[in-house]
Amino acid sequence: MENSLKELVYEFSRTAWNEYLPHLSIDCVVFGYNVANMKILLVQLKDQENWSLPGGYIRKEEDINQAAKRILTDRTGAHDIYLQQFSVFANANRSQDFFEEYEDGLWNKQRFISLGFYALADYEKVNPVVDIFSSNCDWIDINELPNMMMDHKLIFDQALLNLRRELNYKPIGYNLLPEEFTMPELQRLYEIILGKKLNRGNFYRKMIGYDILDKMDEPRMEGKAHKAPNLYRFNIQKYNIALQDGLKEGW
């Protein structure tokens, strides 16, 4: 018979005290984008209705970025996902209710200060891994999020807010779009992150004005040739230079 979540947690706790830094956890908001849909990776722990962000702990000698990478690789098999630490979630009783029925002294029941990371991926290229603690691990559209445990919805909200602000000085577009894309595809990504419609002419003018895109010689071949949309790709050198100052810094 399968073990319950409770049994698994008690077993994990026995070795965790030696292996990980106490009081510190990592929660990851993994944004996945593909053809005009933005999703995040969510986990449903065994015996739980609410979903949670993929997360884990930091080994005693491990850098926090290494730890976040390891956690994501375990969940996705992917090794080259863009990762960014963005905030700290530290309410003294943020996990108190969840572990109320567990015994004191359990690793998971101590006070955890969680380092929030966000990650950027193409969800078509990532296969969620259901581990022994969970019954589900899935990409879920950010407009259809289920109930989430503890403060995980707050962590998601903060991550999205950060993504919005960082559109101007982090390579967000570069990490979410395929190598070549059309201008409407780029605009759609911005609209989804910003949560609002943008004017097509303004968007085109600004993007061209930043001088960070290379226009491909060949348009995308689909349907009628005279309607084939132009393809662009980021000029990563120019993009990185522009990002240093912030794409919109008008001062």
Add this chain to the structure above:
Amino acid sequence: MENSLKELVYEFSRTAWNEYLPHLSIDCVVFGYNVANMKILLVQLKDQENWSLPGGYIRKEEDINQAAKRILTDRTGAHDIYLQQFSVFANANRSQDFFEEYEDGLWNKQRFISLGFYALADYEKVNPVVDIFSSNCDWIDINELPNMMMDHKLIFDQALLNLRRELNYKPIGYNLLPEEFTMPELQRLYEIILGKKLNRGNFYRKMIGYDILDKMDEPRMEGKAHKAPNLYRFNIQKYNIALQDGLKEGW
């Protein structure tokens, strides 16, 4: 005779294990502004050449913001300083060299992941407190920073970068300027934070365009009456509404 830093640290260590969360520290970059000078609060520990950021630890039941406030109040006597957590400094061996000569098992010698906070204050209103561990605590101009211990210069650099980015969506100006100020004074603050000269006409136009300032009826009375500069003050209601979207979000 006065105790050495080493003796004081060993004494502190005995009770610290019971009082604070292990592995977690707080470092504060306290920006102080007054009449066109930007300084930060720095501490010189006893027997040390290098300076350090004011910092401390988190009590076992304490919220991280409470902890940062307590640390700043101890250092400054001030209770209402604007505080913002901005990044995490977690290199596995960031404090290894500094504590090399100390014994293992010492509280201060464990691995610390530091939560960086920045704070905003008027340095004329804050009196630095020299505590038992330190020989100096002073406001030092950001253009004349001395050598700093461990990764504290990096923490300062990151804090300044954050301040620059957050000029657009955090009440930075409101927390650093006196209640009433002239447009050149506001421009000077922006120039110091951004680290570059700004065009006077553009700055004036943009600031008025944001519609976040109230112009006072009376200009500042100094020198010749016909040259008295206009005084402004932030309209905090309008300012907060504008900040929600980001002052410069042009999309």
